[in-house]
Structure formats: C-alpha cells, structure tokens
Amino acid sequence: MQYKSTRSQETVRTAEALLRGLAADGGLYVPEVFPENVLQDWDEPGLSYQDVALHVLSYFFSDLTGPVLQEAVQKAYGENRFDHADIVPFYSPEAKVTISELFHGATLAFKDLALSIFPYLLSAAKQTSASTEDILILTATSGDTGKAALEAFKDVEGVDILVFYPAGKVSPLQELQMQTQTGKNVKVVGLVGNFDQAQTFVKEVFTDPGIREKVNRQGYIFSSANSINIGRLLPQIAYYVWTYRQLVERGCIERGESFNVVVPSGNFGNILAAFLAQKMGIPIGKFVCASNRNHVLTDFLMTGTYDRNRAFYTTNSPSMDILTAGNLERFLYYLSDGDRQAVSRWQTQLTEQNKFTLPNALLEKMQRNWLAGYLDDKETEYWLRYVYHTYGYVCDPHTAVAYGVYEKVRRQLGEAHTVIMATAHPYKFPFTVGRALHLDEQEDPFAMALQIQANTGISVPPALGELVTRPRRFKETVTPAELTQTVLDFAVMQRNRSDKNE
Ligand SMILES: *Cc1c(COP(=O)(O)O)cnc(C)c1O
DSSP: EEESSSSSEEEEEEHHHHOOOOOTTTEEEESOOOOOTTTTTTOTTTTTTTHHHHHHHHSSSSSSSSSHHHHHHHHHHTTTSSTTTTSOOOOETTEEEEEEEOOOOOBBBBBBHHTTTTTHHHHHHHHHHHHEEEEEEEEEEEEHHHHHHHHHHOOOTTTEEEEEEEESOOOHHHHHHTOOOTTTTEEEEEEEOOOOHHHHHHHHHHHHHHHHHHHHTOOOOOOOOTTTTTHHHHHGGEEEHHHHHHHHTTTTSOOOOOEEEEEEESHHHHHHEEEEEEEEOOEEEEEEEEOOSOHHHHHHHHHSSEOOSOOOOEEEEGGOOSSSSHHHHHHHHHHSSOHHHHHHHHHHHHOOOOOOOOEHHHHHHHTTTTEEEOOOOHHHHHHHHHHHHSSSSOOOHHHHHHHHHHHHHHHHHTTTTEEEEOBBGGGGGHHHHHHHHHHHSSSHHHHHHHHHHHHOOOOOOHHHHHGGOOOOOOOOOGGGGGHHHHHHHHHHHHHHHHOOOO
C-alpha cells in the first residue's frame, strides 16, 4: 500500500507514512487506493476482536514484514491489556439503542484501542525502512491521548516521547495520570494555552526543516501519536466493524441492515474512523457528530462554513475542547472525491482567515447522512443524570454529550438501530459525574470517586486507585514561545541518558 498526501501528489510507502506522521506539504496521508466495500461479504460468525482487527489492518498495513501484524494484534489486544475479554463490550439501555464501550484499556479512554497497537506498527515500520535513528514522538493532547500514548511507549526501545497538554484545561485526574507517568523515555509538559496551540505547534515542527535538522543531529526523527498519524487512525476502524458484527450476532439488526452512530467529537478522528468503516462496507446509515460548547463542528455540518474565529471554552467534557479538528482534512478529501486542490485551498483559507465554506453541492451531499448537535455543561450534567436515573447506567461526560445529542436528533434518525460510542470511563471525570448525580462535593478527586462508588455500586478501576500513591514527576509548564526549546532540550537530554550510551 502507498499513501498519498491530501494536498499534493506526494506519495510514500506505509512505513514512511507511519514514521513521518504528517506529509511534508502539511497534508495528511490517505491510502492511495482505499479498500472500498471489502467487508461486505466478510461475515464469518464468531470472530474475536483480535481476528477483526487483524482482518481490517491487513488491508492497510499489508507491506509491513511477514507475521508482524499478527503479532502486533496479539500483543496489543492480548491478555490483560484490556479489562474485558471482548475488548469492546456493549450495553443496551433499550431495544433500539446500544452503547459501545470503548474505555476498557489501560488509561480508561478510547485512545487505548489504537495506541495499544501503534507502537508495534511503528517498530515494524522502522525495521522495514532500515532507518537507524531513534524516534522522537511529539504529542499534543486534550487530555486522553497523552496518557494513552505515554503508557503505550514507556520504556519502548528506540523511542522517546514528549507530551504537551493544556495546563489547567484537563480534568484533575487526567492531569495526575500524566504527571505521575513512569518510564525513562517520557516527559510531560503543561502548555500555558489550549489544545489547538499545542496541535498547531506539533504540526509546525513536522514541516519545519530547521528544527528537524537539529533534532536529526541528535540521532532522532520525529513522529506523532496524534490521530493525524495513520497508525492511530486506521486501527480505530476495527471497533466499528466489531460493533456491526456484534449487533448482528446479538440480533439487534439483520445482516447488511444499516445502523446509526453517535460520536462525541473533537479532533474528528473517532467519527472519521466510522466514515472509513462505512467505505469498507459496514452499513452505517447516519453519522451524528456530538460536540460541547466548542461546537465548531456542529456549525460546519449544519451550514458548510467552518469558522474557528470564536471564543474557546473550557468545558466539563475537556477532551473535546478543540476548535481545529485535525482530521477534518481527510473527510474533506473524501467528500470532494479526492480534490486535492480544493482541500489545499480550504486549508490555506483556514490558516489565513480562520474559516472556509464548502460549495453548496458538497454541503448537500454531506447533509444526506450527517447530523450534528451540541450540549452546554448544564445539559451535559442533565443527560448524565437522566441516563443514570432511567437506566441505572453511569456514563462519562463525553458519552453524556453523545447521549443528549442523540435525544435531540432522535426524530431525524428514523427507526434504525443507533449506537452511541462511549469514549471514557466515568471515573476519569469524578467531579462532573458527582455534580451531575447531585452527590456531596469532595475536595479530592479520589474521595469524589469513592463517593460515586458508594452511591452507584460501580467500582473505581484499579488504574485510577494506583495514582494516589505515585509521585508527581512532571510539573513543568511552558509558554508557546518556549515550545521549540523544550523539544530541543528533551532531545539532547535523552540522547545523553546514560543507558543510551552503554
Ligand atoms: C479524544 C476524545 C474525544 C474526541 O475524539 P476525536 O477523535 O478527537 O474526535 C471524545 N471523548 C473522549 C473521552 C476523548 O478522549
């Protein structure tokens, strides 16, 4: 498989696409020939999540050496990596609705599903390309990617990882998860700014020859663990295929019958994976994009104008506090039938004027199967409480946003079965969950979690409990102006780490 940029004819092999993360022209890599409708006839019953993942990934990463992919899938989704044997289990609150739980991995967010396999894909790519440099992973996070990437790459040979998160704009437990990260090849820095600034910086670094050369002199090449990287994005397709197969096996839908998906969205990676699953043949009817008060995506899907000239809000669903949806570029590419000139033009307008508008024909095409909506913080708490009181099910605030938006657009969805993607474990956001359920507020997030446990009977996952005793290793914050130097210092420091020179 070859990969092409969304903006030009730049073409690279799979290994390079994985290693580089971002195309040299600033565009995102997409498969040169997308494997369309390949899953249509593929429905042997009884396959495991691992089987499904292997099948899906073999279309995209077939040129990684021999048994590598199989091994990667086994290690990533094998024993004890997820706290549920199905990897992604389901809960059905009512006959026509299913909740797909994507949060059973090590860091309790859906990012674990792709990040548990990404390091193996990256190592395979490195072997294939015969490059001798180490890999320096730069990652911007709105809260969950950072921890999932740190866990995935800690103490991995030949890789060092630096994570930037918006200081004070993630949940206290998300921050603690990152600050207490172990591993000798990791560093976490709080950025005095927001996620968009962190992501923009990471993208700039990838296309800036100056800093690349300096880091290269330390023996590193850059890569990214954000969903701009195909190694992050494409493994996410597997859980949509899995979800479809499970709906059929459980008798929720007939084979080939379409279902809708509701996805709480920020950087547009998760819902894009649903869109790609549909291209591969999974019968998804409508895509519902759910946002919080930073509803730039809702407005885009309703009007065709993407306009990030607006206030940024810190909300109670912080992993979606994003105004520049990094993966939208790939969607625009497919929506326009691969019109690279149009994609480049929209991206230039976005950079220069902070907005762009789709032609009417494309808006109409998009609106045939895309719906959108958003909730503010109060509504998010309301729907979280509603779901608990109605079904006895505790969801996290991001999932509550998806549920509330589902209720708002329900009439437009018709009779088809609908799946709500549950992206995080509720205990990652104990203050919001506690407030929504009208529990007494506690000062400490752990005390709050225990309070929720006492009231709902749902146990606090061990991964969170362990954080209490871990020291906070990383408390540093930097300003946007200091980011470049932070990267260079990290490269030098890690290069001189004693165990690297043994
Ligand atoms: C990352 C994240 C999202 C947003 O997903 P995107 O792929 O960026 O659209 C939603 N919910 C949670 C809990 C997340 O961690």
